[in-house]
Amino acid sequence: MDMKDDSDRGISSMGPGTHRPSDLVSRVTATLAVVDFDLPSDDDPRRLAVRRWLADNPAPSGRQLAEAGYVAPHWPSPWGIDADPEHQLIIDDELARAGVRRPSNTIGIGWAGPTILHAGSDEQKERYLFPLLAAEEIWCQLFSEPGAGSDLAGLSTRAERDGDEYVVNGQKIWTSFGHVAAFGILIARTDPDVAKHEGISYLICPMDAPGIEVRPIIEMTGGHTFNEVFFTDVRIPVENLVGEEHRGWNLAKVTLANERVSLSGGGALWGMGPTAGDVLDLVRASGGVDDPALRQRIAALHIDEEILRLIRMRTVSARLRGETPGPEASVRKILADEHGQRMMALVKDLTGAAGMLADQGPFGGDPGMWHFGYLFSQALTIGGGTGEVQRNIIAERVLGLPHDVDVEAGRSWREARTAAVSGGT
């Protein structure tokens, strides 16, 4: 696959009276569009293998894709095919060409599965992985609590051992898909008398267990993805513990580091939804924009998108060379999330006063994803680690600035919590 961008996303057609980009701008754009890899050509045997499989399975079910190893090709056999990054991209490309979509189970495939693979028992792998890959069982992530989000390790939900079971009490919040999930990955405190990171365990929680109450949270988009989840004496068998008791924090970190190589991800809403290119197309189709301030913002949007595309390509190139991506993940997240918010706000402004209405799109057109996207975009800088927390990571791990003062250092979770409640230091 040729990775060169074939579109001239210049800003020449943004408004009446503008000129084509200068040769210099064209040359710079063309240079920036080049990345340092090309995927193997059409006769690559790995491509042919996928095509043969697709010829035999022209409309594959989630289960067929999972059993072929095409849902998470980088996973080991039998769930994946141990695909290296290049092989993953070839499979993505071939599935996309054939119009085949993978099963959707974001938390199951993205977080729960890799953790079970890393630290789960053979029985857990056997029981959970194929249904998860096939999206026959949806998963949710029971991490955040009302008092523990950015400082997740401060969580209070307790899991107390009682014979062969843990008895769970507490509350989780912002649980995406909690209302449709069959299982959740739950982190809960199993030892309150050690430092907060050291007394957490990682459990597989059946969402239909007695004592679990899932209450919907309706978002300002009008949609329902989030939930609050309350636990009252919920009994979870010890066999659902993933890895070692009290070592769940390390597992939570391992989980989040497991990212599939992907070329997708240009959409402004965490890789999905419309792109800045779509905004430019709308502007061009409407005959352009005269307002100089809006024109500046449109140009800035195009520049941001190019920078993000290059960062994405650099990450993929690094993975193809066998290198582990560095701090660019945090840099990219900050840039991409704020870009998404600026883009959605710009589209609202392009819609003018009618932008206050849910059924009005830019230039009087179809509202499409724009109105939803504008409302949803507020979540971008919160979910998956807030913008401020990402900046802390860059400050400490990239720039080598001093760590935040840790007022809880040397204290167990219980001592730190007692001090916080009593206002002590």
Ligand SMILES: Cc1cc2nc3c(=O)[nH]c(=O)nc-3n(C[C@H](O)[C@H](O)[C@H](O)COP(=O)(O)OP(=O)(O)OC[C@H]3O[C@@H](n4cnc5c(N)ncnc54)[C@H](O)[C@@H]3O)c2cc1C
């Ligand atoms: C779309 C979406 C989906 C989500 N899905 C899930 C899910 O499925 N499961 C789940 O468990 N959670 C989920 N979350 C929750 C998400 O992980 C938390 O919202 C996030 O970690 C922030 O935690 P918080 O909301 O408690 O904010 P807080 O941590 O209370 O932060 C409040 C404010 O203080 C700032 N702040 C906090 N600490 C610092 C610091 N040290 N330095 C500087 N500023 C700081 C933050 O940046 C923020 O502005 C989801 C969130 C979103 C938006």
